Amino acid sequence: MMCWYPRRWRDRYGDEFAALMxxxxxxxxxxxxxxxxxxxxxxxxxxHGSGLFGDRTPAAERxxxxxxxxxxxxxxxxxxxxxxxKVSEHFAQAMPxxxxxxxxxxFDVVATLSFVGGFLVILGASAxxxxxxxxxxxxxxxxxxxxxxxxxxxxxxxxxxVIPLSLWAHHLNELQRNGADPTYSGVFVIWAVVVAATLAQxxxxxxxVARRVALPRGVLRLEAVxxxxxxxxxAVMTVxxxxxxxxxxxxxxxxxxxxxxxxxxxxxxxxxxxxxALMTISVVxxxxxxxxVTGSWTELRAS
Amino acid sequence: MAGKRTPAGLRRPNDPPVxxxxxxxxxxxxxxxxAKDIEDFAGVALGPGALYGAITRLEERGLxxxxxxxxxxxxxxxxxxxxxxxxxxxxxxxxxxxVGASRLGLTLGTLS
Numbered sequence: 001m002m003c004w005y006p007r008r009w010r011d012r013y014g015d016e017f018a019a020l021m022x023x024x025x026x027x028x029x030x031x032x033x034x035x036x037x038x039x040x041x042x043x044x045x046x047x048h049g050s051g052l053f054g055d056r057t058p059a060a061e062r063x064x065x066x067x068x069x070x071x072x073x074x075x076x077x078x079x080x081x082x083x084x085x086k087v088s089e090h091f092a093q094a095m096p097x098x099x100x101x102x103x104x105x106x107f108d109v110v111a112t113l114s115f116v117g118g119f120l121v122i123l124g125a126s127a128x129x130x131x132x133x134x135x136x137x138x139x140x141x142x143x144x145x146x147x148x149x150x151x152x153x154x155x156x157x158x159x160x161x162v163i164p165l166s167l168w169a170h171h172l173n174e175l176q177r178n179g180a181d182p183t184y185s186g187v188f189v190i191w192a193v194v195v196a197a198t199l200a201q202x203x204x205x206x207x208x209v210a211r212r213v214a215l216p217r218g219v220l221r222l223e224a225v226x227x228x229x230x231x232x233x234x235a236v237m238t239v240x241x242x243x244x245x246x247x248x249x250x251x252x253x254x255x256x257x258x259x260x261x262x263x264x265x266x267x268x269x270x271x272x273x274x275x276x277a278l279m280t281i282s283v284v285x286x287x288x289x290x291x292x293v294t295g296s297w298t299e300l301r302a303s
Numbered sequence: 304m305a306g307k308r309t310p311a312g313l314r315r316p317n318d319p320p321v322x323x324x325x326x327x328x329x330x331x332x333x334x335x336x337x338a339k340d341i342e343d344f345a346g347v348a349l350g351p352g353a354l355y356g357a358i359t360r361l362e363e364r365g366l367x368x369x370x371x372x373x374x375x376x377x378x379x380x381x382x383x384x385x386x387x388x389x390x391x392x393x394x395x396x397x398x399x400x401x402v403g404a405s406r407l408g409l410t411l412g413t414l415s
Contacts, residue, residue: 013355019375020334020351034350041352045359 004042059299066292067227073285075203080278094255103247109240113233124226135213147205154198231286238279319357324389331380
């Protein structure tokens with residue numbers, strides 16, 4: 001039952017907590033209610049120890065937690081961005097020439113800032129690399145091995161599927177690639193889920209490493225600045241994507257629904273709605289991470 | 304005044320931290336003894352998860368400290384800061400009780 005608790009908590013309190021549970025349960029097996037209360041308390045310790053709530057954890061931990069939260073929301077944002085990229089393929093050709101510049105400008109903002117975001121993440125990882133190497137040399141590999149190996153396995157699976165999938169797609173026409181071939185669509189969805197799981201697992205591995213690595217104060221401050229910048233980029237991209245949708249809704253709604261040019265279907269599509277919702281949720285989460293970082297900034301600088 | 308947090312963050316009389324500090328004010332105890340004592344004087348049954356969640360927070364704030372022992376059942380004792388925090392909490396509760404009693408026309412016993 002103590003598996004619900006963070007490792008650090010178990011190291012400190014595990015023995016005495018186990019003794020208390022034995023005293024509380026007595027001779028009989030623990031009830032379901034007892035197990036649920038232990039699981040709930042364990043998850044509360046995870047939340048408390050994450051550095052995302054309260055002010056009892058050191059400022060450096062709160063800044064680290066806020067920055068990592070931005071990284072996690074970026075992962076969700078990347079998935080939403082991939083969906084946006086798919087939905088917006090060849091949109092310019094469907095639009096009247098006079099109304100293209102606004103939509104193209106909004107799209108270009110999303111595209112450009114997506115590269116900027118990726119660059120910021122790579123820069124952050126590079127800045128933490130020396131500390132990571134020290135961590136591995138100090139015997140830290142065993143504590144993160146599971147996360148990293150799972151991420152590598154999922155990556156190999158994703159790559160193993162993408163080549164035959166690409167070859168298959170090459171032999172299909174555009175209609176078949178965009179839903180007319182149910183078998184291809186089904187396999188594509190499965191592959192997309194595997195890619196999403198791969199991204200999530202690499203993010204989990206990154207968080208597991210980042211929480212254990214001792215980052216110098218200067219690197220921690222740099223990570224904080226990168227996190228704030230990344231959150232800002234995500235917010236701007238979300239607004240730009242919404243403006244792109246608005247422009248298409250006004251000037252080429254037929255493109256959004258895949259109907260004939262000149263028709264006026266509803267501009268609402270579930271895929272776009274889910275995409276914008278995911279972007280918005282990511283921005284809100286990143287915003288909380290930024291608040292966590294900036295709220296602890298003064299204390300970190302003074303330390 | 305009523306419902307206001309003390310500087311140590313203690314508020315309601317049935318807050319697990321308040322109950323634990325009250326129990327430890329009578330002497331060091333380990334987890335099971337704490338739970339039994341709290342159930343006896345307050346009628347509150349704290350499960351292991353809630354009890355140790357509160358013990359963790361109290362130790363982080365320096366209001367209680369563990370005692371060295373060879374037994375798995377580690378006893379805790381209240382610190383000076385913990386005594387001061389409990390005194391603040393009890394004073395707040397007494398003020399609330401006095402206001403309530405006077406408005407109801409009740410007579411509360413004096414503290415010895």
